[in-house]
Amino acid sequence: MQWEVVIGLENHVQLTTNSKIFSGSSIKFGAEPNTQASPVDLALPGVLPVMNKGAVERAIRFGLAVGAKIAPQSVFARKNYFYPDLPKGYQISQFEDPVVQGGSLTFAYEKDGKLETKTVNLTRAHLEEDAGKSLHEDYHGMSGIDLNRAGTPLLEIVSEPEIRSAAEAVAYAKALHGLVMWLGVCDGNMQEGSFRCDVNVSVRPVGQQEFGTRCEIKNLNSFRFIEEAVNYEVRRQIELIEDGGKVVQATRLWDPDRKETRQMRSKEDAQDYRYFPDPDLPPLVISQEWIDRVKAGMPELPAAMRERFIRDYGLPEYDSLILTSSQAMATYYEAVVAKAGKANAKAAANWMMGDVSSALNRADIDIERSPVEASQLALLLRRIADGTISNNAGKKVFSLMWDAQSQDENLADTIIEREGLKQISDTGALEAIVDEVLAANAKSVEQYKAGKEAAINALIGQCMKASKGKANPAQVTELLKKKLSA
Ligand SMILES: Nc1ncnc2c1ncn2[C@@H]1O[C@H](COP(=O)(O)OP(=O)(O)OP(=O)(O)O)[C@@H](O)[C@H]1O
Numbered sequence: 227m228q229w230e231v232v233i234g235l236e237n238h239v240q241l242t243t244n245s246k247i248f249s250g251s252s253i254k255f256g257a258e259p260n261t262q263a264s265p266v267d268l269a270l271p272g273v274l275p276v277m278n279k280g281a282v283e284r285a286i287r288f289g290l291a292v293g294a295k296i297a298p299q300s301v302f303a304r305k306n307y308f309y310p311d312l313p314k315g316y317q318i319s320q321f322e323d324p325v326v327q328g329g330s331l332t333f334a335y336e337k338d339g340k341l342e343t344k345t346v347n348l349t350r351a352h353l354e355e356d357a358g359k360s361l362h363e364d365y366h367g368m369s370g371i372d373l374n375r376a377g378t379p380l381l382e383i384v385s386e387p388e389i390r391s392a393a394e395a396v397a398y399a400k401a402l403h404g405l406v407m408w409l410g411v412c413d414g415n416m417q418e419g420s421f422r423c424d425v426n427v428s429v430r431p432v433g434q435q436e437f438g439t440r441c442e443i444k445n446l447n448s449f450r451f452i453e454e455a456v457n458y459e460v461r462r463q464i465e466l467i468e469d470g471g472k473v474v475q476a477t478r479l480w481d482p483d484r485k486e487t488r489q490m491r492s493k494e495d496a497q498d499y500r501y502f503p504d505p506d507l508p509p510l511v512i513s514q515e516w517i518d519r520v521k522a523g524m525p526e527l528p529a530a531m532r533e534r535f536i537r538d539y540g541l542p543e544y545d546s547l548i549l550t551s552s553q554a555m556a557t558y559y560e561a562v563v564a565k566a567g568k569a570n571a572k573a574a575a576n577w578m579m580g581d582v583s584s585a586l587n588r589a590d591i592d593i594e595r596s597p598v599e600a601s602q603l604a605l606l607l608r609r610i611a612d613g614t615i616s617n618n619a620g621k622k623v624f625s626l627m628w629d630a631q632s633q634d635e636n637l638a639d640t641i642i643e644r645e646g647l648k649q650i651s652d653t654g655a656l657e658a659i660v661d662e663v664l665a666a667n668a669k670s671v672e673q674y675k676a677g678k679e680a681a682i683n684a685l686i687g688q689c690m691k692a693s694k695g696k697a698n699p700a701q702v703t704e705l706l707k708k709k710l711s712a
Pocket residue numbers: 232233234235236384385386387388426427428437438439440442496
């Protein structure tokens with residue numbers, strides 16, 4: 227049987243406010259346990275929550291960026307459940323009328339060596355408060371509760387079940403991560419839990435309309451865990467069904483050490499939470515003026531920048547998506563093009579998606595910390611474009627520039643000179659090489675003259691070898707053709 231994978235993601239994005247969503251307590255990470263929990267966060271009797279405007283503003287930013295509807299009026303509800311880290315016995319969230327409705331996210335990824343782009347629709351994004359944290363290790367031999375995180379503002383972003391593989395799920399999550407950081411609504415720190423992902427996974431026979439039963443893997447805080455957990459879960463569900471079993475809707479946890487998902491609890495449905503509007507909070511009203519004000523203060527958005535890259539630099543959609551996957555990447559790219567010229571825009575994109583990205587991945591650093599500066603890369607591109615060095619020599623120069631960790635604006639020239647990488651473009655010198663090669667390769671010459679055009683490649687290869695790779699291949703080809711047709 228052929229199976230199709232169906233995935234929907236819920237992302238909990240911690241907002242970059244200074245204080246909590248309904249109280250003035252700080253949300254700064256790393257404070258002593260229980261030093262940042264106010265009576266409001268603890269729901270002590272007689273206190274009332276007050277909505278943090280900054281959190282709403284960030285939700286509006288996000289909604290505008292994904293082309294969603296910003297609800298003119300949305301409602302906070304109580305989601306009731308019992309857990310030791312939830313001091314109130316309920317979480318304030320949004321249920322029926324979320325603040326952000328609809329929208330979509332477009333992203334690029336590689337599938338079986340092919341470059342793909344995809345748009346996933348969003349269901350909603352709603353504001354809610356985070357719960358506290360149970361400390362199971364090393365607390366006087368007991369479990370302790372740290373309520374510092376209780377009341378931290380979150381935006382929960384929910385996708386439609388339109389994702390079809392682990393690779394797509396990772397690409398979606400990365401695009402979302404890049405976007406919320408771009409917008410400044412989240413610091414994106416996954417180790418500190420600022421960006422967490424719940425992955426809903428089901429499988430169905432190819433061709434079947436109805437969805438299979440989903441399992442939800444909670445709280446994944448790395449892209450690798452998303453990939454591993456989805457792949458494991460898909461295999462588990464298929465094996466279960468093929469053995470005659472049935473998937474039960476459940477919440478599962480990913481165990482990164484044993485590389486498996488484990489059932490945490492059978493899934494509760496909305497009705498189990500007994501949602502009802504929070505009587506302590508009035509409806510959240512957002513005027514068009516407020517939306518306009520937020521819009522006016524937003525940076526150029528990735529979607530607009532993408533269009534501009536396609537229009538102004540002639541880039542394919544895939545390239546434009548990759549280059550706008552983070553603001554730092556886009557800024558770097560534009561700085562390279564500004565110095566290397568628009569004619570080198572596509573070459574700059576290729577370099578960034580190729581050698582630059584590989585080097586960053588190997589060093590496990592972001593582009594902000596790249597030892598090769600945009601202006602240094604731009605000079606290298608110009609030297610390749612003007613024929614000073616070959617593309618291959620360019621790769622060597624790049625790797626030497628990377629290791630040099632130098633601020634030298636002319637680093638590329640310095641290295642080309644030092645390593646003697648300049649192409650031989652002097653026609654006299656080239657002619658000598660070409661003549662020599664023609665004399666020594668009578669057989670290829672004969673084949674070419676007999677109409678086998680591919681025979682010229684062998685001759686080009688010989689010329690490159692004779693010049694130790696420094697001949698300009700375009701010039702060599704031209705010279706060879708001229709001499710062979712003479
Ligand atoms: N059959 C299915 N297979 C895979 N994903 C699904 C399926 N049905 C729904 N989903 C996805 O599951 C997610 C459901 O999230 P939603 O927040 O609406 O509800 P929930 O998980 O029940 O609530 P909670 O926020 O309490 O976890 C969505 O991303 C949706 O696309």
